Amino acid sequence: MIVKSSNVIWHHAVIKREHWEHRNGHRSCILWFTGLSGAGKSTLAHAVQEALFELGVRTYVLDGDNMRHGLCGDLGFSREDRAENIRRIGEAAKLFVDAGLVAMTAFISPFRADRERVRGLVMHGDFLEIYCRCPLELCEERDVKGLYKRARAGEVKEFTGISSPYEEPTSPDLVVDTSVLNLGESVAAVLSLLRERGILQATD
Amino acid sequence: MIVKSSNVIWHHAVIKREHWEHRNGHRSCILWFTGLSGAGKSTLAHAVQEALFELGVRTYVLDGDNMRHGLCGDLGFSREDRAENIRRIGEAAKLFVDAGLVAMTAFISPFRADRERVRGLVMHGDFLEIYCRCPLELCEERDVKGLYKRARAGEVKEFTGISSPYEEPTSPDLVVDTSVLNLGESVAAVLSLLRERGILQATD
Numbered sequence: 001m002i003v004k005s006s007n008v009i010w011h012h013a014v015i016k017r018e019h020w021e022h023r024n025g026h027r028s029c030i031l032w033f034t035g036l037s038g039a040g041k042s043t044l045a046h047a048v049q050e051a052l053f054e055l056g057v058r059t060y061v062l063d064g065d066n067m068r069h070g071l072c073g074d075l076g077f078s079r080e081d082r083a084e085n086i087r088r089i090g091e092a093a094k095l096f097v098d099a100g101l102v103a104m105t106a107f108i109s110p111f112r113a114d115r116e117r118v119r120g121l122v123m124h125g126d127f128l129e130i131y132c133r134c135p136l137e138l139c140e141e142r143d144v145k146g147l148y149k150r151a152r153a154g155e156v157k158e159f160t161g162i163s164s165p166y167e168e169p170t171s172p173d174l175v176v177d178t179s180v181l182n183l184g185e186s187v188a189a190v191l192s193l194l195r196e197r198g199i200l201q202a203t204d
Numbered sequence: 205m206i207v208k209s210s211n212v213i214w215h216h217a218v219i220k221r222e223h224w225e226h227r228n229g230h231r232s233c234i235l236w237f238t239g240l241s242g243a244g245k246s247t248l249a250h251a252v253q254e255a256l257f258e259l260g261v262r263t264y265v266l267d268g269d270n271m272r273h274g275l276c277g278d279l280g281f282s283r284e285d286r287a288e289n290i291r292r293i294g295e296a297a298k299l300f301v302d303a304g305l306v307a308m309t310a311f312i313s314p315f316r317a318d319r320e321r322v323r324g325l326v327m328h329g330d331f332l333e334i335y336c337r338c339p340l341e342l343c344e345e346r347d348v349k350g351l352y353k354r355a356r357a358g359e360v361k362e363f364t365g366i367s368s369p370y371e372e373p374t375s376p377d378l379v380v381d382t383s384v385l386n387l388g389e390s391v392a393a394v395l396s397l398l399r400e401r402g403i404l405q406a407t408d
């Protein structure tokens with residue numbers, strides 16, 4: 001695009017994703033962590049971020065802390081609002097990919113259709129679905145936020161796993177069984193995936 | 205936060221804005237470019253991005269190209285939708301600030317209240333309002349996208365400057381008069397601002 005000023009031609013310079021990827025020394029992508037409440041999505045995402053930080057990889061984690069009261073602060077918990085919530089998270093993550101970062105998202109995102117819609121937003125290979133698998137019983141036993149107890153008492157409506165379904169990924173890019181693996185092992189599994197897919201160099 | 209796994213304690217590691225800023229060697233902030241259509245906001249933002257890229261500064265530009273069909277794709281042009289559009293742009297920019305980047309936004313954003321709301325989203329000093337000032341007559345003469353012509357013909361409703369007001373910033377952090385300055389001079393003015401405010405080191 002060229003904009004004519006009063007007396008000069010303004011050229012529209014554009015720094016693109018490729019420029020950032022080249023500078024960063026790694027590809028950008030979305031790591032989409034999905035799973036039940038208490039399965040360890042946010043913990044794993046932040047631990048992966050810490051490991052990647054040490055490797056010099058640019059990352060950002062989108063989670064309830066920075067999304068629910070911000071970009072999605074106007075949304076409730078109806079089926080429509082939950083879908084819109086996931087859509088916006090996907091769109092925001094896409095911006096980070098465009099900026100050359102590894103964007104990680106840590107949301108239950110229980111519905112397959114919502115997740116597939118996000119996959120469709122980006123190029124093939126840019127969306128890596130990581131299923132944090134953990135038996136409901138164990139998530140409920142952990143009950144870090146006390147939400148399962150409240151859901152059982154009927155105080156939280158449409159709570160995933162209790163009164164609303166969780167649709168398991170049919171072909172996730174990675175399954176991390178957090179009832180079996182410890183955090184270090186889980187992080188290692190994610191880093192292996194990133195090397196396999198060429199997000200990181202094999203030597204990182 | 206600590207999550208109890210079956211047999212281990214999971215510590216919640218968090219890489220924060222300060223870590224990125226330290227690594228990047230610059231502070232993060234929002235550069236909010238505002239002004240009439242054709243005033244050169246997007247051109248200037250991308251030119252600043254190019255200059256900052258050369259300086260090793262991490263940036264991202266939010267503009268119509270990546271927002272209108274994505275994160276704000278569900279919004280129309282009613283007063284409410286335009287306010288929500290600006291709110292989401294502000295919230296998205298805030299995420300980039302949190303990720304340690306200099307987030308630049310290039311939208312007409314004609315209403316003072318909408319811009320002030322975004323200023324209120326972030327910490328004092330994180331929101332720098334840059335007014336791309338240019339006489340309406342010159343913007344209309346440039347008419348890069350042919351929108352003024354269509355607005356005059358009544359084909360575009362509520363077009364800023366023609367059939368909808370533009371509220372000038374009362375105390376912008378910088379005024380760039382794009383009818384007087386050429387692009388290089390405009391970029392230099394923005395870089396000076398960034399040094400003055402300590403976003404960049406004075407030696408950059």
